[in-house]
Amino acid sequence: MRFSQLLIPTLKEDPSEAEVVSHKLLLRAGYIRKLTSGSYTYLPMGLAAIRKVEQIVREEMNRAGAQELLMPMVQPADLWQESGRWQEYGKELIRLKDRHNRAFCLGPTHEEVITDLIRKNIHSYRQLPINLYQIQTKYRDEARPRFGLMRGREFIMKDGYSFDATDQGAEETYEKMKYAYHRIFSRCGLTFRAVDADSGSIGGSFSHEFMVLADTGEDTIVVCKSCSYAANMEKAICQKGNAPQDIALKEVERIETPGKRKVKVVCDFLQIKPSELVKTLVYIVKDEAIAVLLRGDHGVEDIKLANLLGVSDEDMRLADDKELFDATGTPSGYLGPMGLKIRVVADQEIGNMRNFTVGANEKNFHLQGVNMGRDFTPTLSGDIRKVTAEDRCVACGGKLELTKGIEVGHIFKLGTKYSEALKATFLDDQGDEIPFIMGCYGIGVSRVVAAAIEQHHDKDGIKLPVAIAPVQALVLNLSPKDEEISKAAQDIYGQLQRSHIEVILDDRDERPGIKFKDADLIGIPFRITVGKSFSKEGMIEVRRRTDGETVSIPLADTVATVMDLINKAGAELA
RNA sequence: CGGGGCGUAGCGCAGCCUGGUUAGCGCGCCUGCCUUGGGAGCAGGAGGCCGGAGGUUCGAAUCCUCUCGCCCCGACCA
Structure with a gap:
């Protein structure tokens, strides 16, 4: 190829539309051009880099025993109605009609199609396990496309689906995929972590996100500096500390704190640290007001709180000042757990605190020398806060670090969610008809290129590793x-x-x-x-x-x- | 969906507030000369529905209304 004949429209200046470095460089280096918000033409250099990533993905998927196929991008609505996702998926699913006025959608993912394929063609445990994948353009009508290839409405994805006869088989397949993903991202020259994306409450963890470490990432993850532990913020477990043994309990003392409402203001006034105060928040959970206790310097992790309460985080929100007053009879800023009539949920850390300060449930007053168990008992207690860099790793006790990550891959044990919904079954060795046990495995191929540039560039431009350079x-x-x-x-x-x-x-x-x-x-x-x-x-x-x-x-x-x-x-x- | 910003030549921008000759600048592009190891120089040239529609005005890139598009923050999603 001669440069003089190639379409490589480089730019001397940063285009004004680009914010993050990968987007700027992809445009400047002539890899991509925008057609409209969230969709890009891959120019010869951009496409070449994408093909390199695809090839690595193919090699490793094939090595792991998966087979490549290619499914239609336009999918009939009735399949999605059968799985229930025609209603559930929401606005991201782009819907269209054909000349006969029949409804279709552009595939944002292919669980329905692959499950339909398998239920029609696989009938015996003897044909299992089977693992299939495709590399294809996906369409998701994102609320806010951004950062070039990082979050487009149209993007190239490798999506794989496995079907196993037994739970144990499904777990083995999952582990194979996890290993393949490590190889894929390593070969692409990426610095990444496989993060726990599951609470791990029942039978271990069966969802991992592969996060490329980069400041421009949209997700915050927690990584251990000493071992390989890494987790999503929503899932990261806070190590429960030990209660101090030798601290004498003080008497509860009522103190006037006129006009002092915010944690910082109260602490300054009382000359204490935020970690010596317990704040009381009120959440509205499905119309019920619930008090949430947290150390002054900690923050609530909504997902964890929702899990502890056994509700969806969508059914839960922070109360406004009026709702708070109606529920407790106390203006915000002076709430405390003692004497509260509503349900109280305490973060597990509260039990380890001694002689702390809380609101007195009376305007302009706080209480000091308060202790859980003696002065009040919460309805529920558990890990409901966000991890901080001061926390220790649950796996090894090492130091934790909060960092930004770009999700380039996600592997998931689906179980029988889709096989049951679509009645996809096979006969096992006992002649019983049972649903397939599924797993799904995605990689954002075009996003990998952007993520790689985030990690490999300097002031002069892109410096991709040979493996994925155009x-x-x-x-x-x-x-x-x-x-x-x-x-x-x-x-x-x-x-x-x-x-x-x-x-x-x-x-x-x-x-x-x-x-x-x-x-x-x-x-x-x-x-x-x-x-x-x-x-x-x-x-x-x-x-x-x-x-x-x-x-x-x-x-x-x-x-x-x-x-x-x-x-x-x-x-x-x- | 809520908040903010921006649409003027291929790219980056000025002009707009305070309406008034032919709408500017840098880069890029074309022609010629010159130059040739880190985005040279000189001369000449092409390229604009000032995002679109309507309105106000003797007169609109500029003021008003509507609309479309793009970007950012958040919500949402994964």
Whole structure:
């Protein structure tokens, strides 16, 4: 491929529409162009990078025993009605009608279609397990598409579905996929964590999200600095501390705190730390007001609270001041657990606190020297708060870190949710008809490219690892008008092509500076420069994009050197 | 869906508040000269329904109304 013929529209300046670095660079380096909000054309360089990721995904999925197929993108509504998701899925499901006025949707995912396929074609346990996947454009009508390829309405996804005869088999399949995912993201050169995306309450955890660590990530995750423990904020377990043994309990003391309502203000006034105070929040849970006790410096994790109460977090919200007063008879800011008539849920940490401060349920008064058990007893107690960096790892006790992540993959043990809904059954070895046990496994292929750029770039542009860079090498002919230089550049280009190296020849009639800048921006891993030093000393320069490491070598050795460098760079990730 | 911002040449922007010749600037593009190891220089040139519709006015990029699009924060989603 000659640069002069390729569509690589690079930009000197950042486009105003882009906010995050991957979006800016994808546009500037000529990888993508926007058609409309959330949908992008993949230009030759962008598509090449996506194809590289797809190929790695294919190889690892196949290695793990999965088979590739391709399902229709337009799906009939009746299948979705059968699973119940036509109603449940909501506005993200884009719906359309055909000329006969029959309803369809564009597939945001394919559980229905694959389950339909399997129920029609697999009837015996002897045919199980089976694991199928596809790589396809998905459509989700996102409320707010953003950050370029990071969250589009149209994106390329690998979605896989497994069908097992037994729970144990399904777990084995799940583990195989988890392993395959580790290999895939490692080969893509990503720094990532597989995070626990399940509360783990019953029978271990069967959902993991693969998060690429990057500041621009939309999710917050907790990772352990010492071991491999990592979890979603909503799922991260707070280690329950030990109660102090040797602290004498004080008497409860009523103190006037005029006009002091906020935690910080009360603490400043009483000369205590927020960790010595217990705040009382009121939630409205399905029309019932419930008090929630939390240490002053902690925050409620809604999902955990909802789980403890056994409700959906959608049925739960913070009360406003009026609702709070109606429920407790006390204005906000002076609430406390003592004497409250409504249900009280305490964070598990409260039990470890001694002689703390709470509101007195009386305007302008607080109580000090309060202790749980002696002075009040909560209706319920449990882990309902957000983890903090001060917490310790539940797995190893190591230090935790809160960091941002980009979700590039999600694996999930589905169980029989869809097989039951769609009556997808097989005969087991006893001749009993039972539903398939399913798992599903997704990878945001186009998002992987964006995430990789978030992790691999510098001020000059993209520097993707060889494994997923659009091409491996770029030959710069610095003087297309110089016959000798052009001949050498052409020679190297031809030899590399014959050696099956993906290579672009920059044959443009541009000044050297432009070629160097573009080479850095596009992020081709190996740059081979034929210019002045060739005319003078017969030397060719080979430079590695990732670290700028440069070697000068004679023409005769160039191709061998480049191949060697590419192989070494590839081997590091394989 | 709530809040905020922006639509002027391919890209980045100025002009708008305070209406008034032919709508500017930088980059890019085309032609020529010159230059050739990190986005050169000179000269000439092309390119605009000032997002769209309606209104106010003698006169609208500029003021008003409506509308469409894009971006950000949040909600939502995963």
